[in-house]
Amino acid sequence: MNLIKIINGTIITGGESLIGNVVLKDRVIDYLGTEDISADGAQIIDAKGLYVAPGFIDMHTHGAGGADFMDGTVDAYLTAARMHAVHGTTLLYPTTLTSTNEALFASFETYRKAEEMNTDGARFGGMHLEGPYFSPMYAGAQDPRYLRNPRPEEYLEILDRCPALARWSFAPELEGAEEFAAELKKRGIVASIGHTNATFQECDAAYKSGADLMTHFYSCMSTVSRRNAFRYAGTIEYGYIQDGMHLEIIADGIHVPQDLLHLLLKIKGVERIALVTDSMRAAGMPEGPSILGPLSDGQEVIVEDGVAKLMDKSAFAGSVATADRLVRTMVQIAGCSITDAVRMITENPARIMGISDRKGSLKAGMDADLVIFDENINVRNTIIEGKIVYRYE
Ligand SMILES: [Zn+2]
Numbered sequence: 001m002n003l004i005k006i007i008n009g010t011i012i013t014g015g016e017s018l019i020g021n022v023v024l025k026d027r028v029i030d031y032l033g034t035e036d037i038s039a040d041g042a043q044i045i046d047a048k049g050l051y052v053a054p055g056f057i058d059m060h061t062h063g064a065g066g067a068d069f070m071d072g073t074v075d076a077y078l079t080a081a082r083m084h085a086v087h088g089t090t091l092l093y094p095t096t097l098t099s100t101n102e103a104l105f106a107s108f109e110t111y112r113k114a115e116e117m118n119t120d121g122a123r124f125g126g127m128h129l130e131g132p133y134f135s136p137m138y139a140g141a142q143d144p145r146y147l148r149n150p151r152p153e154e155y156l157e158i159l160d161r162c163p164a165l166a167r168w169s170f171a172p173e174l175e176g177a178e179e180f181a182a183e184l185k186k187r188g189i190v191a192s193i194g195h196t197n198a199t200f201q202e203c204d205a206a207y208k209s210g211a212d213l214m215t216h217f218y219s220c221m222s223t224v225s226r227r228n229a230f231r232y233a234g235t236i237e238y239g240y241i242q243d244g245m246h247l248e249i250i251a252d253g254i255h256v257p258q259d260l261l262h263l264l265l266k267i268k269g270v271e272r273i274a275l276v277t278d279s280m281r282a283a284g285m286p287e288g289p290s291i292l293g294p295l296s297d298g299q300e301v302i303v304e305d306g307v308a309k310l311m312d313k314s315a316f317a318g319s320v321a322t323a324d325r326l327v328r329t330m331v332q333i334a335g336c337s338i339t340d341a342v343r344m345i346t347e348n349p350a351r352i353m354g355i356s357d358r359k360g361s362l363k364a365g366m367d368a369d370l371v372i373f374d375e376n377i378n379v380r381n382t383i384i385e386g387k388i389v390y391r392y393e
Contacts (some may be wrong), residue, residue: 055090098131126166172206185210205258
């Protein structure tokens, strides 16, 4: 039996914090509270007053540590998973870029193999497909050659061939999108609105078909527009007004600047916001030249000022954030409490992804996924399913 006892922690649980101890037995939390219960033979971790939080859950990442999930190798998956774990992530959803279906099917296979071999990195919660059913007007870094409308003969095959699919981002204004969202909902896959020129009404139709999440809110989506003189509300306005809609934000402090973070917190509130890295391969690496997308035919980009940019610096080309930085941004730039910031990357994504019975909060019986960090969100320990995978020396 594997026994770990964390003592003197400032434990973040249920939106509050308490000074106490946590005992982990094998893969689950056995005890959490203020009592000093005995745990004979346990490995002791003295948190020395530091924060003990649920492990971070990243619902949207393309890679880290020099590796992109589209590289198509098991090694790339494992490298990215390890780097994210160093920064406190215990569960992530490998995200594909819009590409050919052959590349997509190959990545399902790679995912499956990597999942079996992943012993010391952030675990994989399932795949997130970002595209190819997107608006060409809001393609962002997605390759416009592959954008198209959802057709059942195509997406049913993809769904059938990828049992690990957990989430799919799409543009709701495309022909066939409502049926597509309903199919995802039926299969228990999270349908997420993104890279879209949708009107408010088109978002409403998608929401009613089961799409209750928005992909990197503010990036690559419509807002108020004028069409033939008449003014229409867009995706952003719908995201704000629909209480049941969850908003995912790239909280690196750059993609969504301070004023908009304040607006989001004021209008939407902590409960409906999830923090994601949406990181490309350069996350956790020194700044300088990098490649966006697969190594084989990706795009040259430059990482500087804490973000990836196109070579001509006219646009961002992906985030290089890790989860600890997201929490730090919400505390130090957006002015959140640490408990609220943590909630947005633990409890909220767990609820959105339908896994809150096992992950996203600390209490007895939950998976032993924990992160220990200081007041500047420097990660000291990452524990995944009861195993210490990272320890700061
Ligand atoms: Zn992305």
